[in-house]
Amino acid sequence: MTKATKLLSALPPPRRERLLALATEVSFPEDHTIFEAGGTADRFWVVRSGAVSLVQQVTPVQRVTVASLGAGDLLGWSWLFPPHQWDFGAEAFSPVRAYEFDAEAVLRLCDEEPALGLQLVRIIAEILAYRLELTRGKLMDHYSLHKRGPG
Template sequence: MTPLEMLRAHPFLAGLPEEWLPRLTGFAYPVVWHPGHRLFRAGQPAERFWLVRTGEVALDFPVSGRGDVGIETIGEGGVLGWSWFFPPYRWQFGAVAVRRTTAVEFTAEGVRRMMESDDRLGRQLTARFMSVVVDRLQASRVRLLDLYGYPAALPPAG
């Protein structure tokens, strides 16, 4: 499967105008990770992102006294990485392959330049990545509630 075919098949890019996909392939290439491969840690420079094709990658973050705590697993059709999108371009979470995983890797700098030069593309990708950010933050909130034993719903104030 060519990089262009991989982009066409990924749900994150569904509905993008066809003319944008060949341009995006200039910053994309296929990758494979094996179980246990650490992609990045929280705080490291965020210079790329991935569209997951197969497999699973676990997101984690360091918690004092507990080590790296898992918060979410990204599987087939998922998006890995949004920290490249916002200065200072440092990972907010860590990631490690759980199973053999295939993905399309993008160089963030090239995609940012492309977004800056095409407002329509920039708006489309911004909206899509903001959805990813919201999902990750929600997963983090739920995981922290689980870790610290807060009740599912707090009683009304007053």
């Protein structure tokens, strides 16, 4: 498995600057729920500092952390695909600072600059493939531990 791609550093400087012009700086305190699975995905973030846990509800009472995100990582891709609902939940594991992007504004920019849009989608697809592989591994580990039962 390759190293995770960082969205902003993967864009060439002129395109990165056009995207960053749409960003708002936000912060979340430790233990803050940033979004929940099933909620409306109308924005995304690039983590500047701190740590975010992506969580999956596996039973009504049990959740599994499927990924931990840190500086430079993309938080949220569901804004790009119908039905525009979060597939996972996200919680601040520590105080977090991030760039927040409004999905509608970014999609307008992509329509205005198709080359930027194509590059952005390719980068996000690479990130998505990497994260899905990580999630698959975490869930397989989780279920293999439960099948074995107590030691």
